[in-house]
Each structure stands twice: as structure tokens, then as C-alpha cells.
Amino acid sequence: MKRFVYINDDEASKELCCDNRISNTKYNLWNFFPKNLLEQFSRFMNQYFLLIACLQLWSLITPVNPASTWGPLIFIFAVSASKEAWDDYHRYLSDKKANEREVWIVKHGIKKHIQAQDIQVGNIVWLRENDEVPCDLVLLGTSDPQGVCYVETAALDGETDLKTRVIPSACVGIDLELLHKMKGVIECPIPDKDIRRFDANMRLFPPFIDNDVCSLTIKNTLLQSCYLRNTEWACGVSVYTGNQTKLGMCRGVAEPKLTAMDAMIDKLTGAIFVFQIVVVLVLGVAGNVWKDTEARKQWYVQYPEEAPWYELLVIPLRFELLCSIMIPISIKVSLDLVKGLYAKFIEWDVEMVDQETGTASYAANTAISEDLGQVEYILTDKTGTLTDNKMIFRRCCIGGIFYGNENGDALKDTQLLDAITSGSTDVIRFLTVMAICNTVIPVRSKAGEIIYKAQSQDEDALVAAAAKLHMVFVGKNANRLELMFNGVMIRYEVLEILEFTSDRKRMSVVVRDCQNGKIILLSKGADESILPSACAGQQTRTIAEAVEHYAQLGLRTLCLAWRELEEDEYLEWSVKFKEASSVLVDREWRIAEVCQRLEHDLYILGVTAIEDRLQDGVPETIETLRKAGINFWMLTGDKQNTAIQIALSCNFISPEPKGQLLLIDGKSEEDVSRSLERVLLTMRTTTSEPKDVAFVVDGWALEIALKHHRKDFVELAILSRTAICCRVTPSQKAQLVEILKSCDYRTLAIGDGGNDVRMIQQADIGVGISGREGLQAARAADYSIGRFRFLKRLILVHGRYSYNRTAFLSQYSFYKSLLICFIQIFFSFISGVSGTSLFNSVSLMAYNVFYTSVPVLVSVIDKDLSETTVMQHPQILFYCQAGRLLNPSTFAGWFGRSLFHAIVVFVITIHAYAYEKSEMEELGMVALSGCIWLQAFVVAQETNSFTVLQHLSIWGNLVGFYVINFLFSAIPSSGMYTIMFRLCSQPSYWITMFLIVGAGMGPIFALKYYRYTYRPSKINILQQAERMGGPILTLGNIETQPRTIIEKDVSPISIMSTQPKNRSPVYEPLLSESPNAIRRSFGPGTPFEFFQSQSRLSSSSGYTRNCKDN
């Protein structure tokens, strides 16, 4: 499918497509109610409650007043609907803001000021410097005579460096005036979301040039929400508008997220529902049988002989209603409430406030805090997330002399400054390379300062550092470079630029010194690509050592080199280079080959060391979270080397002896698939070894791997705890998230830029860093935090507590409803299986709404372990990850407990209140008070830390129960008039209560004590240690890899301890090198079995029997 865009022609493009209105809203005014209701009723629980509420309208079968279900139901729906409406309204407002922004367009040859939403496809849009691009444009003209402009694409792909965009060749040289009248047609693909590709053609109509078709690429476009920089103006024709822009297509709809816990609760609800149906069927049949055999004889019941057709249904339906409270309607309300509070706790946390900017953390999604505690994979962006995104030149080594070693800042090293003043040749050459071996553009700002516009932060850092060392790169005029060294102007003419590619890992420039006409080759690059090209006789050992030394410090190193070229040599080579540059097939490879011919016999000047400062606490955070059993993947758009460097310096991967990096790459598809296979084999074998294995893949290889070897890649993803994916696009990031999600892992994506938005939306939990790359990611994310290190607290403290609390709260909710339901069921056996409710309507409603919900709500401030303990023993997070506190078996425990308690309450009540005391209202109240007493003690027993609030709510609630019932007992018209006063004045009532508590809690308490002492879970042990003031601090150095089988006494290895021999962190095992290893993988343990145990490594570990299910 193609789209034809007629430039500047309103009529032709009109019917083509939409205007530029952006809409992210879900509803509009008209469809809100039906759509929202439909959405709410798509949840099983809501359908269930609606059904129950409808059934209750039939007075023949209802045991209680219908209001007891309708009231809460309407309340719940109103709350959810208004929350949705509020959110949508805010989306509408922000859209409106974007839509009503003013832009300049050309209409009928006249410049006009219109709102962004009125831009049509085919309009020519004018932008000034620092304007945001309102829709996708094809560039037509810029203020630059060469037709170049600079854009910042951070919002789109997260890369903060400036990108150049050029006008299509057909538009070169068109006069500014003529641009207004330009006509033509662009043939472009229908909107898609690939932000790296735009394959289109343009033809201008006469009088412009000719009829030649001019091909367009992504280089000729300005995409929506980029910013125009360093360019006075630019204009372009809009090709995609509104939600059809590349960004709009990328945006995707954020699906509502459901936590693993919600899913589990839903599952348990389903199980309870099935149980309920079974109970209803059994009791229904029993009831009908009893009715036909016994009740017919009971004249006082007066069963009619002739029954309506639905008579058979009446008793089962009555039981259905009686049992409907098995699924507590209150659970949704209380869960929403506590989830809101979890989110507030995150926002309130003063320890998660970025001190620099004063930004607090923000929880946009209040519903998924528990998932934080269950995270298994963290996918992180690199730049701006792990790092500060500030490159600083720190040290250098010139001619074997280390500068900056003492104070860590070469710029302040007097020795270096002396060397510069004294004019040491090597140092000056070194500075020259720093200053001009790059693609930096110096721009003079209005204030006269020089600002460098660099594509890479490294180059920026080098040029800036050179300027500080008195070698100031002043200006670039076409091919003329101007340097100011100590006040002297030096000019160079750029002859060639040998561009950086990730294969060559170096870049060079060939310049002619305008002073003496000498031709010089200046190179900079990674040590492994520069050092082999050193001229014969030069000792590279000191250089290698310097590189090694800097790498250990986590600095990014570049070797700088220099060679003077002979005129002839250059000319000869230049011809070849030109030839290679115009080759159509394998151009990149040919150029590389030609470059190779020039870049030899280099004189190595020295090494620069640049610090890409990691954010504070990043290595510690990653280490702690890895200890907690969380796997880290780094997904970055950055270069492979940089990614690996950063990964090394932040404990992401370990250096050689302990860690191993496996590369997946290749030039062709076969290469990639072979490489993938090899990596997979190595991975299978090494997972059993105490080694940190990580794989590295780049975007291109990833594309192939996902296209052709998806299954293999998925297996690899499951096997590997660490991965580095470089040069990946936003949608690939999202794809990776999806792969991990499809393997049923809980994923958390953290990023800071617009390129992370999709991944953040895709992941189970999206965390945005509200950093300097704008707030795009933070806005799309579920949580936004100021710094990466807050992630530790977010997961270990907030996530874990939330999980624990919800686990208790949800199971408790089921427990208390089951308790009362079991009593009703038991009672039906002594009431002729007729479906009589033992409790009156008021009690039943108040039981769920007041008596039992208040104490448990206070469990949101319960803490099983102190924050410090958790931080010291992050491994305890396993309990949450593996869902150890809420699963069918713990639930079975609560189920059993409610059954036991129901039996206790029921048996004691009917025996203690037999004969002359067996009055209905009284008996009901005795049973109810028994339940209330028991639940107070159950909450108390399950509470780990009692604050004032807990005491207040648990015991206050008990008092409240009596107060409420005294009130009801004082109303003459209520059914329970005087009942409570009568009961409370009877000694036998109190005696019965104590008996219920004693008999109900005794065995449970004993069981808990037994488990706690003789079968303690790790949580229990830590509780004991923490509260007895035990020596928990000595446990810090426990080996952390959960998958290690062989217990090895490995002290934490830092980068410093790396052996010089294994300097390169990248080690590629060859297939032939490890034949044994491969055979082993096909050995007894089949790979499949293996990765099962791998995929749930925590569940197979030692906690199986420590489930907290009592």
C-alpha cells in the first residue's frame, strides 16, 4: 500500500487522511457509560456480583435484604467509573494542549498561523529553532545553505545527541520564496511504526527542476516530537499526521495491567466459585429430597401439593444466595483501598526523593504494587538510567606518563599543564587529536561562548577537555578547521573522514596542516583496534597497561594515534577510497578494507580515559537486586562496547574469570544463527557452573534471531540471567519484554527516554526515571522515580511489603467469608436443608463491611521484617517472587482454618445454647460474636508488628462490634431488639465466647509455634534474629548465586582483581574449544528438564515446606 501526498495541494490531499489531532483518550462523552460498564462487567467477579444482586430481587429465595448486595455493588462501580473518568479527562486535557499548539504553515502560498491539530497531510510546515515537530515531515528546506539541519530525537529513540537531517537532492538550491509555492508529489508507504526507515520517492512538479524521481530516506524526514536544534528554520511537508505518525503508531495502547497476584486471586476466586456451585448443588438436591420426604409430613410448614415449575430451583437458588458471600464483595473494595495506600507510601517515602531536584517518586498506577515484589526480570535502559549521561574526561596517559592519577582529574594535573606549556610534542599532538579527530561542530553562541555539538558524548567530552587544556577547537568552516592553541590560531584542512563503524571500532581523519602542508592521519579508537596497527618498534606495553588500568577503574578508554602521510601515499589511497565509497555492493566492507590500508604503522600517542558517570549507588543496587534473585537485562540503543563497559562497571556482568560474555553476531543470517546456536550450547552447559554468563546481542542479530530462531532465542532468554542487547530499537525492546512475559516471568522495565516508552508500557511494571531526557518515560510509566538506586527500595521495601500485605489481606478476606458461610451451611443441616439464614441481614452486611474489614485494613502497616533486615538479606524476596505467601497451598491452609473455626463456633454454639436457650436471634448473635472474637485473634496472631493503630483497630473493632449491636438492640422495631443486652448479661454468653476463642485459637497457635520454631521459614529465622538482636550483621558475605550448586568460597570479585591476561571482557568460546562441554549438555539431564528447574529456580530451592499456610 502506498500513499500519495501532494505537496501544498489542499484539494488533492483532503480525502486522504485525518487531521493532526492527537487523541489518547479511551472514552468520549457519549460512549463512556456503556463502554465503561461493559469493561467492568468483563471481569468475572463483577458479573458474579451482578447475578447475585439480581437473584436477590426475588423475594422467595432471598435470605437477606437485597440492599445488602446492591448498595456495595453500586458503590464499587461508581468508584471505578469515576476513577476511569478522571484519568481519561486528564488524558484529554494533555492532548488538547498538544493539539492547540500554534504552528506556522503555508497555505495558498501565504504563511499562516494555525493550531497543530489543523495540519493536513501535504501542508508545508515551518519550524524555527527549538520548535517541536508537530507531525511527520519530509524536509524541503532549511536555513543552512547545504540543506542540513539538526534534530534532537530524544523523545523518539532516546538518543540525546543531535542528528543531522538533509533536504532531498531535488530540493537543493530552491529559493526561500519559491518554497512557498512548491508543488509536487511524494509517494510514501502507509503509516507504520518503524522510526528507522522511510522508503519514499518524491517528484517535484514544474517549474521546479525536472520530473526526476528523487528517493527519500529517513535522513530526509523530521519526525513528530523531535526538536529542531542549531538551525534557524526548516520547513517540510507533512506526510503523516495525528495518530498516524511514526510516534503515534509506536505509542500503542497501554493495556490495563493485572498483577500476578490479581491473577492468583482470580484463580482462587474461580476455585471458590466451583466449590460454591458444588455445595449449592449438593445442598439443593438434599434440600429437595428432604422437602419431599420430611417436610411434607410437617404440617406446620404447609408445603402445597401443587408446586409451580420452578419449585425445584428454589432451594438450590436459596443456597446459592446463602453461599454467595463465600466470594466476598468487600475484597475488591479493600484491595483497591490498600493498593491506593501502597502507592501513597511510595509517594510519601522521603528516602526516595531525589535530593538534587527534589522530585518525589510518583505512582501513576496504583494497582500493581504487589507485582514489584514479584519481579523476576528487570530490563533496563542504559543511558540516563544507569548512568548520569554525562561524559567527563578524567585521565590520560601520554607517552607512558600517567596524568590525573593523583587527583583523579587530568585537567587539574599540574604535570600535564606544565607539559603543555613547555610544548612537549607528544602532548600537543595528543591534544590535537582530541580536538579534531571527530565530527564535532563548534557553534558560537550569542554570548560568544563556543558550544560543541557532538554526535557522541565521548567526542564532546574530549573536545571540551582539549579546550580546557588550551587547545580550543574554535570553528569549522566546510573543510577548514580552526584551532586556537595558547592564543595561536592553527588551521587544518580536512581531507577525508574515515568514519567510525562498530566493526572497525576506530575512526580517523586525514587532515592537511595548513601551516606546513603536511598530511596527517589522526586516529582514535578502541585499544584492540588501534594497538595492532602500531608502528613497528613502538612499545605498546605501557599503553596496554594504561588501558588495562583505566578499564579496571571503569573508565571508557580510547587510544589516540598519529601518522604523517606522504603526499603520494595519500593521493594513491584517496583514489581507492573514492572508488570504494561509490561501490554499490558491500560498500561498508570495501571502505573498511581501504581504511585498513591507511591505518597502519600508527604512532600511538596515548590513552584517554573518560568517565561516563554511573548514577550513585547503581552497582550496589544491581548487586542487591541480583542477590534477591532478579535477573537483569540491559537494553540499549548504544554501541556494544559502551554497553559492555557500563555493564562491567555496574556489577551487571562480572569480568573474565568469573563471568563470561557470549556474543551473538554475524555478518549474514547464517552467521547469526550459527552464533546463536553456539551461544545456546555454551549457555546450556555453563548454567550449571558457578559462572556469570551473559549474552550480548545487537539489534540486527536480534531481528534475525527473533524472525527465524524465535524458539532458540526464547530458550536462551530463559537460560540467561543477564543479557546485553545493544543497538536495539524501541519496538525491539518491547519485543524482548514480550518474550520474557510469554515465558511467564514478571518483568520490570526501567528507562528514562522516549525510546523506552513502549518497553515500559509493555512490561508488567514500567518504571520511568524522571531524569534529564524529559518526562516522556516517566509519564508513560507506572512508577516514576528520581534515581536508579531507588529501585532497590521500591522493590525490596515497597514491593515486598505490598505483596505480603496483599497476600494476607486477600486470604483473610476469603477466610472470614468462608467462616460465616460454613456456619450457614452447617446450620442448614439442622434447619431442614431449607436455606434459612442463621444470621440476620444487618449482621451479614455489617460482618463484611465493618466487623471484619477494619482490623485487616490496618495490616497495610504491618511489617514482617524491618527494612534494614530486608536490605541486608535481599534473598528473602524469593518468597514473594515464587508466590510463596499466596498460592493454592497457603490458601488451602486458610480454607482449612475457616472450616475448623466454623466447626468450633457452630458446635459450641448449638451445644451451649441448646434447649430453652435455643432462640433464633440469640443463637445467631452468639455464633456471630464467636466469629468476631475469633477473627480478632486471628488478625492479632498474623500480625507481625503491633503499632498503636493495630491495637486500636483489632481491639477497638471488637468493642465497636458490641457498640453497634447495642445500638441495634436498642431499636424496638429491629429484629434483634434487646438481644445483645440479654446476652451480655448472661454469664453463659461470656463463658461460651472464651471457650470458642480457646478452642479455636489454641490448636492454631500451637501449630504456628511449632512451625515457627521447628520448621521455620527464612522469614521466621530473620524475624527471630532481628528481634532477639542476634548477629544478623555477620551474614553479609553469603554466596549469592542461587543457581550455584558447588559451594565455592568466592569473595566478591571486583573489576580490580581481574588478571591482566584476561583484559578483554569479551570471550567467545569456539565450538571446537569445548567439545566436552557440548556433549555434557546432551547428557543425562536433558536440556528441557534443566531449564524447567532453571525457570523456577527459586521454587525448587529450599523453601517448599515452609509455606506460610497456617
Added chain:
Amino acid sequence: MPSNTASSSSAPAGSADSSSSRTKSKRPKYSKFTQQELPACKPILTPGWVILTFLVISVIFIPLGVVSLFASQDVVEIVDRYDNDCVPTPARANKVAYIQGGADKSCNRTLVVPKKMKQPIYVYYQLENFYQNHRRYVKSRSDAQLRSVKDENQIDACKPEDDANGRPIVPCGLIAWSLFNDTYALSKNNQPLNVSKRGIAWKSDREHKFGKNVFPKNFQTGNLTGGGKLDENKSLSEQEDLIVWMRTAALPTFRKLYGKIESDLEKGDTINVILKNNYNTYSFDGKKKLVLSTTSWLGGKNDFLGIAYLTVGGICFFLALVFTIMYLVKPRRLGDPTYLSWNRVPGGGR
């Protein structure tokens, strides 16, 4: 600094600005609650505390059980089942026909007082296998109608005994309709023994639930006659038998107060009961018993509480003992870090 200018100039996105200022202004305030740092008491289950708790419970429960048992033993109770014996032998083949028939239903019973009974002595009738808690039955009443005359027509819940001949029945419903109507006339050693029928119903019921100016109407005039009839000249609040009956029982075996004897009975006294066996329990094999009983502070004769207390107390004592032995035999250090090593994985923990 180049990077600085870039970032400051990237601000024009208006919403970004406003939201950043919003987050800034929302800088959280410190409080113990918001930081989840409220001072908390964190108890742990040390063996000492647990054993002590169980001991204390058993020490409280066992004496309580003994006291309850004694209280129950103190109660003197005479139970006499008469439903079978009060049907003349020839009629026993078809008791239902007998009870529905018109024959004289008088019956003589003789009870011997086994122990001295102090006044007040309560006279109960006990019904077994009678489901007053059946859903059809328990809902078939109109409280509004019982309370006041003007709500006489609120009879929706009373089906099928709601109206007769097109006029509402007062009191309506199955409960009232099936009023128990056996009567007992007691005599001690051939002297008539006064059984007081005043004050047998709850005071609150008499005063608030059953109207003083509500009189029975249309009662038992339908096709089917259920239980007892009511004196149309007595207001409902004075019909204490009805009030007692209408306090439905929650269990199929229940006792309802018939009257009180306000004099002591000596051991060996013979009590002669002339009863009218009117009430039909034969169609559903229900038992009828006459009960004379004194009370204690715990109520009537009921050993359950005492035995249950003794059992629970005993179990707690036993548990305390077991835990003590376990503690002595196999002491375990709480919070021992050696139990913690995280790398006793994966095989080891299984």
C-alpha cells in the same frame, strides 16, 4: 556546558514543565506514619512465652470447667416424654388419626421429685424434630401486624396463612397458626400446684413487639386448623403463650417455657399432671416432653460447657507439656543464622 544548554532548551513541552513543577510541590513531608515507621511492638514466639501461655490457659480453663460442671450438676431436672404414652393403646396404630380425631385427649402423668427443687421451678414443654427454623416457617410472620392495629393488612410475608375469607388473619402466618396447645394441670401430693403463666414471655416482647390493643381476629377460622386458638378478648401482649411460641427456636429440639412454679418441691414429692394432648407431632414423629427444671447461674442442666472447658484446658496443658519436653529434648536456637545460608540450594533444601 553544552549539555546544560541542551537540556534547558528542551523544556518547551508545556506539559513536561507543569508536571515537573507538580512533582516538586508534592515533596513529601516526613511523618512516622507516612514513612511506615510507627513504633511497633514485635513479639516473637519464644518457647517460654508459648509454654507459659498454654499453661495459663489450662490453669484458667480447668477450674472454669469444674465450676461449670458443678453448676450444671446442681440443676434438678425432671423430664417426662408423654407423646407416646398419652395415646391410648388401641389408637397407637394410627396416632395421626387419633390426634386429629375428636376423642378426649386427656392424659395423666405422675412425676417423682428426685431431689429438693428450689423455686422458681420452670415448667417447659420440649419438642423434638420440630423445625421452627424452617425457612418457610420462620419467615411466615408479620411483625408490623403484631405491633399495631393499623398495620393489620401487612400480611405479605404470612402466606399461606395470610387471610381467611378475604380478611386478614391476626396474628397471621404459619408460626402463630401452629401455636402449641397442649395444656398441663399440675398437682403436688394431690394438692393443686399453681403454675404461674405470668411473665413467661420476654418483657421486651410484651411491651414492644406485641401490641396492647391488637386483638386476635379471624384466627384459626380457615379451612385448616393448625394449633391452639386464642382468646379474642385478650390483646396479643397478654397472650404470653403465643409470644413465647413466636420466639422461634434455632434448633429442631427446643424447650419453651410453659409456666413457673413459685414454691419449693421436696425430694420424694409426687407430682400429678393432667395434660391435654392436643398438639400433633405424630405426623412427623416429633417427641413431646414435659420438663420441670431449676436453674443455676449458667442456665439449665447442660454439661457441655463444663466438659468442653475441661477438654480444652486439658489439651492446653498437654500442649504445654509437649512443648516443654520438645524444648528440653531438642532445643533450638531461635534466629540461628546457620539456618539461613541461601546457597543450600537447589538440591539441598528439598
